[in-house]
Amino acid sequence: MKILEFEKIDSTQKKAKEIVHQAEPWTVILAKEQTSGYGRKGNFWYSPRGGLYFSIILPKTGIEDVQILTILTAFVVAKILKEDFGLEPLLKLPNDVLVNNKKICGILTENIILGRETKNSIIGIGLNTNVESFPEELKEKATSLRIELQKEVDQKTIFQKILKELKNYFKAIT
Amino acid sequence: MKFSIKIGEKEYLIEILEEEEGVKIKVGEKEFFFREEEKFLAKSKIEKKEFKEKKILAPIAGVISDIFVKEGDFIKKGQKLFFLSAMKMENEILSDFEGRVKKIFVNKGESVKKDQTLLIGE
Numbered sequence: 001m002k003i004l005e006f007e008k009i010d011s012t013q014k015k016a017k018e019i020v021h022q023a024e025p026w027t028v029i030l031a032k033e034q035t036s037g038y039g040r041k042g043n044f045w046y047s048p049r050g051g052l053y054f055s056i057i058l059p060k061t062g063i064e065d066v067q068i069l070t071i072l073t074a075f076v077v078a079k080i081l082k083e084d085f086g087l088e089p090l091l092k093l094p095n096d097v098l099v100n101n102k103k104i105c106g107i108l109t110e111n112i113i114l115g116r117e118t119k120n121s122i123i124g125i126g127l128n129t130n131v132e133s134f135p136e137e138l139k140e141k142a143t144s145l146r147i148e149l150q151k152e153v154d155q156k157t158i159f160q161k162i163l164k165e166l167k168n169y170f171k172a173i174t
Numbered sequence: 175m176k177f178s179i180k181i182g183e184k185e186y187l188i189e190i191l192e193e194e195e196g197v198k199i200k201v202g203e204k205e206f207f208f209r210e211e212e213k214f215l216a217k218s219k220i221e222k223k224e225f226k227e228k229k230i231l232a233p234i235a236g237v238i239s240d241i242f243v244k245e246g247d248f249i250k251k252g253q254k255l256f257f258l259s260a261m262k263m264e265n266e267i268l269s270d271f272e273g274r275v276k277k278i279f280v281n282k283g284e285s286v287k288k289d290q291t292l293l294i295g296e
Contacts, residue, residue, distance in 0.1 A: 040264060041239065063234050063265075070262045095262055109263040113233050114252065115270025
């Protein structure tokens with residue numbers, strides 16, 4: 001697994017799409033900060049320093065497998081929030097994880113399909129880990145682990161755990 | 175029909191003979207016989223390739239969120255045609271053929287079923 005780490009990037013998802021043709025499967029684009037992070041339908045994802053933002057280039061597989069893996073990603077994040085941090089997460093389909101009715105994590109999967117064949121799939125994850133506060137317009141909609149727990153969390157452990165679990169699930173479903 | 179081909183320094187004499195049960199091809203001293211049905215099989219394979227349908231189907235159910243080409247456009251293999259938003263994914267659909275867009279069957283914002291025809295080319 002190759003991890004490309006950036007201090008600041010426009011979007012990990014955008015970067016992943018740029019390099020997807022040359023990249024090995026399970027290459028991960030990780031950034032400390034995104035200036036144009038986005039979610040489904042191109043919606044802006046507030047991505048200041050402190051959050052965990054990464055995109056995973058998946059091995060080639062069928063579109064249905066990728067769909068299952070997307071749901072499992074939300075499940076993996078929710079499981080970590082519950083088991084490791086004692087939070088009560090709620091999975092909001094399609095791809096969000098909420099805590100206390102506020103968004104804490106968003107997942108975006110993008111597929112590139114040539115005719116009928118799925119060529120590339122990228123899963124992007126934005127998890128509000130150590131984001132200290134949100135702008136006024138997002139305060140009622142978004143939260144972070146830092147806000148909910150009143151303390152900093154170890155991002156690296158969370159990141160590695162998500163990757164490990166996703167790899168296992170991928171093996172199990174494909 | 176007789177002809178010769180030269181591969182490297184060596185020259186081969188080739189003779190093609192149409193016989194009742196098939197075609198006999200003689201290469202030097204060696205003979206190859208192709209029966210009628212094999213000839214037919216070979217022919218049908220070629221035709222299938224030549225007339226491969228230039229058609230784009232929805233790979234999954236969803237909503238067409240954007241269309242990047244219009245009827246009459248000449249498109250290349252790998253060119254972006256549609257954005258399809260499925261419930262959990264955003265899908266970029268690229269063309270797997272080169273040709274002209276004959277007809278587009280969907281509009282922006284329209285819901286599509288899996289395997290629904292989105293576009294045909296020629």
